[in-house]
Amino acid sequence: MDPDPQAGVQVGMRVVRGVDWKWGQQDGGEGGVGTVVELGRHGSPSTPERTVVVQWDRGTRTNYRAGYQGAHDLLLYDNxxxxxxxxxxxxxxxxxxGLRGMRWKCRVCFDYDLCTQCYMLDRHDLAHAFERYETAHSRPVTLSPRQGLPRIPLRGIFQGAKVVRGPDWEWGSQDGGEGKPGRVVDIRGWDVETGRSVASVTWADGTTNVYRVGHKGKVDLKCVGEAAGGFYYKEHLPRLGKPAELRRRVSADGQPFQHGDKVKCLLDTDILREMQEGHGGHSLRDPPQFLGKTGTVVKVFRDGNLRVVVGGQPWTFSPSCLVAYRPEEDANLDVAERARENKSAGARNRAPVGGGRRQTQGRREPFVGANIPP
Ligand SMILES: [Zn+2]
Ligand SMILES: [Zn+2]
Known part of the structure; x- marks a missing residue:
């Protein structure tokens, strides 16, 4: 199982054109936003593995390379x-x-984080370099300072956009009939489950309802009058299909382990001996009994060192000597948590989001103007 289900490509992610883009104006021009609505599958002739289908806000829908033959047509703008x-x-x-989407952490200031919107709106000192965390579990990627870098304006289904019913529409005549326009009054999350994933739209008759723009990988709307959605530094967005590396769990204060964590010491005896001698400690003639065994963190000292009980005996370690035991435990908890949320959100659904299933297979293939295979 993938240890971090959010690190891979998933339907619902919002994307913009990327480094290997060669598909003209399918996105409506650079800065146009789209939604990943389908993932490539092994053996699929139209959408092979490492490709994705994107529904652009402007209405075009086709497939792109997300690592396919080493090419990346898209950048991840928002997850x-x-x-x-x-x-x-x-x-x-x-x-x-509880910052949503990617996290941007200043490398100069102590404990200073921005959300994607604030980072792209040039909040904080532009000369400070940041690091980007794609998910809560991914290893940070260090970025250059924003100062002097090109910033691309975003356009699409944002507050103020004029929209009509789109490809996944299943809400009858709430819009007053096919092709009748409405106005996006807000972009927001769906309960606690997803962020920036639905649009509130006011129709000609004055009614307002919410529609999916990324939620569960669905797109209920099509943009006929784009709205500005802020900006992005294209050099600072991850390539879609290049999953972030995982890291050890790190708490808010930067300590990789917490009280109660299960850890293992996997250091080689020679290194351990050197470390101990460096500390003026006793020499180790035999491999210490904690080597390779699982212990439990019982105390985190101020200097970052940890007291770990292994086989009933306490030892003090530098966190660099330790690895987490069963790191996949984290991901499983996440999945369980999400499953729970999905369940409870289902019971609370009061608007069209998350409605019934439809047969769309026939309409979706073949893609008009499919990019892949050539
Ligand atoms: Zn700073
Ligand atoms: Zn913010």
């Missing part, structure tokens, strides 16, 4: 739609708790 969040992190600019 809040698939439920990515950083539970203990606050955006130090807009003050939102």
């Amino acid at each position: 809040a739609q698939i439920g990515v969040r950083h539970p203990n992190i606050i955006c130090d600019c807009c003050k939102k708790h």
